[in-house]
């Protein structure tokens with residue numbers, strides 16, 4: 001379990017609410033920032049029953065007590081950051097800001113929700129990201145059936161299934177905008193990588209940076225690629241980390257885990273982490289591993305035991321391998337799930 005007893009003194013009256021969610025993350029934060037006469041919110045939670053309860057008993061009462069919710073910023077389209085945006089907009093008529101690329105994704109997620117026949121197949125296909133096809137002949141340890149490995153898909157589907165989650169009418173951003181909300185200014189910063197339209201938002205009043213999943217304190221965000229995707233998101237992600245270093249914010253407020261007291265330093269650590277991963281993968285290839293699956297197993301041995309974990313590891317492996325191809329360190333032959341990588 002993650003230690004969230006850090007109970008930080010947050011600058012500028014900023015409030016943090018932690019909503020429970022299923023493992024491995026276990027929770028997600030929603031941030032409220034006081035503006036002139038109202039509030040701005042960063043990220044819009046995930047609707048587990050306890051999450052809904054927290055929204056109704058702790059967050060919404062604040063938003064009806066004289067100060068109204070004026071704006072919701074969404075860091076990216078993943079459901080643990082977006083769930084309550086439409087509901088809050090209906091209740092308060094607030095603006096909902098989201099990057100245009102991730103708005104497209106949110107719409108597709110919604111279509112998938114609507115077209116789900118109850119089996120969860122649509123979710124499973126979407127989240128297993130196609131790499132699972134390469135695992136048909138892979139032996140998982142013990143009871144690792146397809147079903148067991150799909151635990152997270154079913155939990156996510158169940159959480160989203162029975163609950164009314166209206167979609168917001170968004171105000172689309174592309175990054176670089178300064179938005180005045182009740183006299184407090186916010187800067188939208190496009191930080192592609194974890195998703196194509198990921199946004200960080202800087203509270204210019206406090207030089208505090210809301211980082212969503214872009215910058216996390218202990219874990220590194222998932223940077224992955226689907227088999228049918230053309231370009232690795234890793235170089236974009238690294239460039240976005242460079243941006244965070246340049247901003248030199250006084251504090252980073254991420255969507256998961258503890259606040260980050262030294263954001264620029266943390267960005268540097270994550271940059272280094274991906275250099276080490278590159279080297280691990282170059283070594284794996286030099287040792288005779290050529291498929292995404294084999295290189296992933298070699299690089300992330302602990303994650304090879306679980307279907308879902310291995311699928312995610314393969315998606316991350318592909319992002320590094322494609323970056324290495326782009327950088328002239330490896331060559332790829334073939335496409336899609338069956339592609340192979342070799343040293344020069």
Ligand SMILES: [Zn+2]
Nearest residue numbers: 076078194213
């Ligand atoms: Zn995410």
